[in-house]
Amino acid sequence: MVGLVRIETPSFLFVDQDPRWLSALRRASRDLPGPKHFARNAEEAMELVREHEPSVVVSGYGLPEVDGLTLLEQIRAQYPRVACVLHTGRPARLLRVVRDIALVEKGEAPWVLQGVLRALWVAFTGRALRPPGRYNGEIVNFS
Numbered sequence: 001m002v003g004l005v006r007i008e009t010p011s012f013l014f015v016d017q018d019p020r021w022l023s024a025l026r027r028a029s030r031d032l033p034g035p036k037h038f039a040r041n042a043e044e045a046m047e048l049v050r051e052h053e054p055s056v057v058v059s060g061y062g063l064p065e066v067d068g069l070t071l072l073e074q075i076r077a078q079y080p081r082v083a084c085v086l087h088t089g090r091p092a093r094l095l096r097v098v099r100d101i102a103l104v105e106k107g108e109a110p111w112v113l114q115g116v117l118r119a120l121w122v123a124f125t126g127r128a129l130r131p132p133g134r135y136n137g138e139i140v141n142f143s
Helices: 019-029 042-052 068-078 110-125
Strands: 012-015 036-039 056-060 083-088 101-105 133-135 138-140
Touching: 012 019, 012 042, 019 036, 019 110, 036 042, 042 056, 042 068, 056 068, 056 110, 068 083, 068 101, 083 110, 101 110
Parallel strands: 012 036, 012 056, 056 083, 083 101
Antiparallel strands: 133 138
16 A cells, blocks of 8 residues: 555545435535545546545445446556545445455444544544534534
8 A cells, every 4th residue: 555645634535326325424524624525426536536636535335337446446546645445335245355445334333434534534634633522612623
């Protein structure tokens, strides 16, 4: 795996054909600082990757043109510094093994994916994140 390069604020791309999952991913990532982009298919995703060069791409498995794992393989081949996460309901034993692509099951609690995204943010920035919540009566976000 190519090492992560420290950057000030990582950007994220989320890909899923199901608008409900995209909405869930939007909620799961809302407290992460940095740009976030959303695509419903591989073609849109590749356009956004070329345009924005995200730090992290999270894709569902079931996409109209190609499966999410194939999409992530294509992204890793062209952009080796992009961290890739497959977010799928398919059992891991049914997926081919691909180096350098993390797997998060859709059946997991939402905080599992949030934990993965937070860990990637910390790895890219070298900075700790404060959890979102209330401090002294104020609502605060990551930063």
